[in-house]
Amino acid sequence: MSLIISFVPTSLGYTLFAIIVxxxxxxxxxxxxxxxxxxxxLPPGPPGWPVVGNLFQFARSGKSFFEYAEELKQKYGGILxxxxxxxxxxxxxxxxxxxxxxxxxxxxxxxxxxxxPTRTIFSCDKFTVNAAKYGPVWRSLRRNMVxxxxxxxxxxxxxxxxxxxxxxxxxxxxxxxxxxxxLIWVLRNAxxxxxxxxxxxxxxxxxxxxxxxxxxxxxxxxxxxxxPRIDDYLPILAPFFSKERKRxxxxxxxxxxxxxxxxxxxxxxxxNPGSDKTAxxxxxxxxxxxxxxxxxxxxxxxxxxxxxxxxFLNGGTDTTGTAIEWGIAQLIANPEIQSRLYDEIKSTxxxxxxxxxxxxxxxxxxxxxxxxxxxxxxPTYFSLTxxxxxxxTLGGYDIPAxxxxxxxxxxxxxxxxxxxxxxxxxxxxxxxxxxxxxxTGITGVKMIPFGVGRRICPGLAMAxxxxxxxxxxxxQEFEWSAYPSGSEIDFAGKTEFTVVMKNxxxxxxxxxx
Numbered sequence: 001m002s003l004i005i006s007f008v009p010t011s012l013g014y015t016l017f018a019i020i021v022x023x024x025x026x027x028x029x030x031x032x033x034x035x036x037x038x039x040x041x042l043p044p045g046p047p048g049w050p051v052v053g054n055l056f057q058f059a060r061s062g063k064s065f066f067e068y069a070e071e072l073k074q075k076y077g078g079i080l081x082x083x084x085x086x087x088x089x090x091x092x093x094x095x096x097x098x099x100x101x102x103x104x105x106x107x108x109x110x111x112x113x114x115x116x117p118t119r120t121i122f123s124c125d126k127f128t129v130n131a132a133k134y135g136p137v138w139r140s141l142r143r144n145m146v147x148x149x150x151x152x153x154x155x156x157x158x159x160x161x162x163x164x165x166x167x168x169x170x171x172x173x174x175x176x177x178x179x180x181x182x183l184i185w186v187l188r189n190a191x192x193x194x195x196x197x198x199x200x201x202x203x204x205x206x207x208x209x210x211x212x213x214x215x216x217x218x219x220x221x222x223x224x225x226x227x228p229r230i231d232d233y234l235p236i237l238a239p240f241f242s243k244e245r246k247r248x249x250x251x252x253x254x255x256x257x258x259x260x261x262x263x264x265x266x267x268x269x270x271x272n273p274g275s276d277k278t279a280x281x282x283x284x285x286x287x288x289x290x291x292x293x294x295x296x297x298x299x300x301x302x303x304x305x306x307x308x309x310x311x312f313l314n315g316g317t318d319t320t321g322t323a324i325e326w327g328i329a330q331l332i333a334n335p336e337i338q339s340r341l342y343d344e345i346k347s348t349x350x351x352x353x354x355x356x357x358x359x360x361x362x363x364x365x366x367x368x369x370x371x372x373x374x375x376x377x378x379p380t381y382f383s384l385t386x387x388x389x390x391x392x393t394l395g396g397y398d399i400p401a402x403x404x405x406x407x408x409x410x411x412x413x414x415x416x417x418x419x420x421x422x423x424x425x426x427x428x429x430x431x432x433x434x435x436x437x438x439x440t441g442i443t444g445v446k447m448i449p450f451g452v453g454r455r456i457c458p459g460l461a462m463a464x465x466x467x468x469x470x471x472x473x474x475x476q477e478f479e480w481s482a483y484p485s486g487s488e489i490d491f492a493g494k495t496e497f498t499v500v501m502k503n504x505x506x507x508x509x510x511x512x513x
Contacts (some may be wrong), residue, residue: 006336007064008228008382008406009373013238043090045081046072046095055233064495066381069093078411079395085233087113088403093411095418097395099445101405102453110134110454113387117347118230118248122222122255124307125378127300129458130315130384130408136294139374141308147202148287148457149312155462157282161200162466166354168474169286173478186328191321192216194466195313197268203266203314204283207278213360215262217395218255219314223497225251247438284312316459316496320466322498325505326377327369327471331423332482332490332507337427341365342512345476355472357465361385363472368430370467374439375413376425378449379498383407386455413447478509 113135130140269279301302386405441452448459492502
């Protein structure tokens with residue numbers, strides 16, 4: 001359920017102006033990129049320019065950053081260094097090194113690097129589970145989220161909410177299909193279903209569709225606003241981005257104003273039981289009102305409540321939505337898999353009722369399908385950025401405190417040394433003990449779609465419940481096929497908030513009943 005944002009750039013608009021300014025800085029400085037500061041033995045990587053490092057080499061490559069990283073991995077190996085302006089990135093893609101760093105020496109690699117000024121605006125100076133430095137604030141926030149919201153007992157309490165949300169999703173798909181000759185947009189419907197579940201879990205009240213859309217619009221605007229800009233890597237250019245900073249402050253004000261209104265509605269419902277007929281008995285927000293933070297005398301402010309609620313919503317919406325889109329795409333491209341999955345659902349549930357959460361544990365092929373889905377299509381190409389609490393070594397190289405430690409997920413999940421025929425989508429690899437993977441990474445790192453170690457996504461269990469249940473209901477109710485009929489699915493991806501299909505999937509559905 002992690003908010004999938006790291007310092008890894010997706011694409012950066014390098015204007016001629018920025019290049020000229022950087023060139024001017026280049027002329028005025030004598031800083032050398034060839035000798036690491038303090039004589040550190042950093043991992044190998046492409047030689048960079050003074051000041052800008054490898055920024056313009058990346059820009060000129062015309063590749064996305066994951067393609068650039070993949071190319072560098074082939075040349076420099078499973079641990080390498082890239083300098084993006086003032087930020088040094090050490091990219092790990094070797095499974096053994098990732099296991100050593102994040103599992104065996106997890107506490108040392110468990111903190112976060114400094115944030116950009118724009119992100120600090122939205123994180124209340126890193127007051128979130130995912131952004132907080134390794135220490136008392138992080139421990140307090142994570143413990144509260146896991147114990148009070150994401151434990152197995154608490155998740156079961158929201159079972160009826162998930163079931164009703166699945167019913168609404170199916171009706172929404174049927175309605176859209178009726179209006180558009182059987183065609184539906186997969187991601188849009190899956191996102192909406194996930195977002196509605198998280199909204200009610202977070203605030204404990206039912207919102208009308210207009211309010212839901214408004215909240216979703218605000219959250220997406222926030223994510224777009226914190227997308228890395230060139231001044232995040234070259235702070236000397238910050239004065240030339242004053243309009244962007246002003247816009248970020250405006251977006252933050254809009255976010256706070258709207259979400260505080262919802263927070264106050266929940267507060268009134270608690271103070272006056274029965275006053276809000278839609279109010280549930282419990283929500284994530286309830287755990288935050290009087291939350292005690294180690295080393296602090298005050299409870300979270302309204303702005304901090306907005307930040308924590310936004311993290312909860314953003315963390316599980318796009319990750320779930322994109323997983324469903326990739327999953328349906330694979331079912332369309334592999335009709336034999338779709339048929340086999342439907343047969344398992346029918347044999348488990350029968351013809352007279354809908355799939356329930358208790359059924360999922362009995363569906364071994366569904367579980368194998370979802371595991372293969374997460375291997376082949378992890379929510380992001382990079383896990384959330386790590387940093388070390390003090391300078392250390394890894395793989396014979398120095399890892400300085402303060403640098404970005406980035407974990408490149410396809411480097412492991414598509415490693416032919418780990419997986420047989422890794423390019424093939426094959427759920428059977430997880431059947432009958434052919435291949436196995438502990439996605440928590442404790443017994444060994446092979447695929448880590450939710451991160452790993454002390455900073456593993458706290459919402460892993462909730463996310464997998466949502467994905468299993470949503471896919472099962474969608475396959476139970478509909479037969480999925482390509483549009484236009486007979487066309488091939490384009491599996492090209494692109495990075496937005498998560499890794500989405502480059503060409504959004506519009507599929508044709510046929511009710512099975």
